[in-house]
Amino acid sequence: MNYKGKIWRPPSEAKSLIIQLTVGCSHNKCTFCNMYKNKKFHIKKEVEIKKEIKAAAAKYKNIERIFLADGDALIIKFEKLLNILKTINNNFTNLKRITSYSSPKSILHKSLNELKELKQNGLKMTYLGIESGADQILEKINKGANREEIIKAGKKLKEAGIINSSTIILGLGGKEKTKLHAQATASIINQIKPDYLSALTLMLPEDAPLYQDVKNGNFEILTPYQTVIELKEIIKRLDLEEQCIFRSNHASNYYAIKGTLPEDKNNILEKLEYIIDNPQKYHLKAEGLRSL
Numbered sequence: 001m002n003y004k005g006k007i008w009r010p011p012s013e014a015k016s017l018i019i020q021l022t023v024g025c026s027h028n029k030c031t032f033c034n035m036y037k038n039k040k041f042h043i044k045k046e047v048e049i050k051k052e053i054k055a056a057a058a059k060y061k062n063i064e065r066i067f068l069a070d071g072d073a074l075i076i077k078f079e080k081l082l083n084i085l086k087t088i089n090n091n092f093t094n095l096k097r098i099t100s101y102s103s104p105k106s107i108l109h110k111s112l113n114e115l116k117e118l119k120q121n122g123l124k125m126t127y128l129g130i131e132s133g134a135d136q137i138l139e140k141i142n143k144g145a146n147r148e149e150i151i152k153a154g155k156k157l158k159e160a161g162i163i164n165s166s167t168i169i170l171g172l173g174g175k176e177k178t179k180l181h182a183q184a185t186a187s188i189i190n191q192i193k194p195d196y197l198s199a200l201t202l203m204l205p206e207d208a209p210l211y212q213d214v215k216n217g218n219f220e221i222l223t224p225y226q227t228v229i230e231l232k233e234i235i236k237r238l239d240l241e242e243q244c245i246f247r248s249n250h251a252s253n254y255y256a257i258k259g260t261l262p263e264d265k266n267n268i269l270e271k272l273e274y275i276i277d278n279p280q281k282y283h284l285k286a287e288g289l290r291s292l
């Protein structure tokens with residue numbers, strides 16, 4: 001494949017064939033992220049994409065999963081994206097799912113019928129970065145969308161029948177806003193009701209703009225112990241009736257926690273409480289209050 005620059009994909013796409021439709025991220029302004037900072041965003045030409053799809057199909061004809069890269073393939077205009085999906089379907093006969101990253105903006109720019117048609121043409125699931133449910137934090141990290149827009153986008157995905165795999169970032173409010181972050185993030189998840197939920201932990205690369213705030217003393221990163229407390233607070237406040245597969249086992253996380261909500265909620269809470277009560281067993285330094 002003719003990949004331009006470093007390719008990022010969710011851990012669950014490890015076995016997927018990656019087809020790059022866009023180079024970089026259309027937003028590229030989140031202050032905690034450096035994933036595509038050295039890529040100038042552009043959408044590849046349709047003719048180039050189709051050529052790459054055909055070349056990939058000649059090599060990997062029986063592939064079952066395809067992930068559309070880079071940062072937000074859903075930003076591509078509907079007709080072009082639909083044509084690309086049709087070309088993929090015509091060339092890969094064993095395909096079970098096509099997935100991509102998405103953003104609130106790219107979802108909201110599509111009509112409900114357009115999203116439904118993309119779904120019918122194989123776009124089974126998309127990864128939506130919620131990050132936080134608090135407007136103050138979303139503004140601070142320059143997310144490019146507010147709480148209301150993220151909720152609308154999440155609900156629209158559900159209505160279109162596209163599986164929503166959402167991510168939130170523990171520690172994104174720093175020490176100052178950990179309580180606000182936990183409360184608002186739990187409540188946004190309760191409204192969006194994602195099918196999958198991943199809680200990552202804030203890992204700040206030195207070239208991410210938010211890192212400067214850390215250096216200047218304007219943002220205090222949560223300790224691992226405080227991150228566990230924040231996660232417990234989020235889980236405690238979740239009130240989901242429909243099934244949601246929860247994962248906090250990304251490389252960024254200090255401890256791997258997973259389960260299916262709502263049935264595993266109490267088990268997850270018990271595990272988190274055990275860690276909080278026995279920090280030494282987990283090489284953690286207990287700091288501050290044990291709840292927010």
Ligand code: SF4
Nearest residue numbers: 025028029030033071
């Ligand atoms: S977090 Fe996502 S939307 Fe924000 S700049 Fe990074 S890739 Fe783009």
